[in-house]
Amino acid sequence: MNKEKVLEIANSLLLEINDDYEEIEVDTCFYTYPVLKSIFVSFDCEELEEGSEFIVDFRNRLGKEFNVSTFLISLLHECGHCETWFKTTRKQERYNQKIKRWIEKGKRSTLDYFKLADERRATNWAIYFIRNNYELIKIYDKKIKES
Numbered sequence: 566m567n568k569e570k571v572l573e574i575a576n577s578l579l580l581e582i583n584d585d586y587e588e589i590e591v592d593t594c595f596y597t598y599p600v601l602k603s604i605f606v607s608f609d610c611e612e613l614e615e616g617s618e619f620i621v622d623f624r625n626r627l628g629k630e631f632n633v634s635t636f637l638i639s640l641l642h643e644c645g646h647c648e649t650w651f652k653t654t655r656k657q658e659r660y661n662q663k664i665k666r667w668i669e670k671g672k673r674s675t676l677d678y679f680k681l682a683d684e685r686r687a688t689n690w691a692i693y694f695i696r697n698n699y700e701l702i703k704i705y706d707k708k709i710k711e712s
């Protein structure tokens with residue numbers, strides 16, 4: 566896989582969604598600064614593994630009839646944050662930050678992470694987007710696989 570090429574393809578997908586997106590950057594995991602529409606991706610992290618809690622939960626909710634790569638699932642989840650962050654209230658945001666800190670310290674299960682309101686909203690957005698733009702997603706996934 567040519568990482569430069571994958572980034573180029575992923576950037577053009579983001580621009581089809583919304584032309585406000587910053588160019589994608591690479592880091593050790595997937596995350597985003599939603600207000601800035603700035604997304605970071607990884608080519609080697611737990612989230613990309615087929616058996617990870619995140620991917621298993623996402624696939625169960627998406628439905629078996631949709632076949633999307635773990636890279637695009639993770640990318641679109643981050644898009645979901647960028648497209649929905651404004652729906653998170655300050656109260657929810659404080660609660661989410663608290664739970665995320667507890668998870669980091671091992672005081673809460675990592676399973677709780679993706680149940681948080683902002684995480685669920687980001688995933689719901691991604692699922693909705695895939696279902697409604699499946700032909701487009703298939704084209705991008707094919708381009709990524711061939712790069």
Ligand SMILES: [Zn+2]
Pocket residue numbers: 642643646684687
């Ligand atoms: Zn997230």
